[in-house]
Amino acid sequence: MSVTELLQLLRDADPDAKVMLVPYGYSAADAQEVRDVLPASDRWTHEQGIDKGRPYEFLYHGEPHRDVRRKCEQVSYEKIAVVMLAADEGISRLTRRG
Template sequence: MMIVRDLMKLLRNAAPQATVMLLSDYKECNAQPIMSLRVSELQWTIETGLTKGRPYERFYVGEPLPELGPDLEQVKRKQVPVLLLVTW
């Protein structure tokens, strides 16, 4: 997971005139240009833990969900601010 500080560090050496693209599936032919950036007005929740013994991580908008599924263990939830990159 990247935080704004990490992004700023990566951008420090980028060409100022470079186009910012979103690569969602590691295939450059599917990249989309970022059209805008906005700070989400809503808090998001990051949930991490184990499911059937394997690590998982999920993000969702809003308050932490109280219920646990039968296969979830060691669940931790934290609310975080989110920066949204919009492709249009």
């Protein structure tokens, strides 16, 4: 999801509503309040391709994993900017350091 898409989805939201984060694989009951929003200081890698006939897509920090994808087909890599939502203020300090 891009920042533009997120802003469109929030267009009609109550501006005083709390922003909650539901970790992948959890239910809404496990949501935590977003405590910080921070753009990453460096770009991430968006990778997509075909592995054993099935499409795949990953987004990860760092350089492309070219050596890991030797048997995959139609692999492409793109460096992209990311914005992180943090439920724990501690992640902000770690991310901003370096």
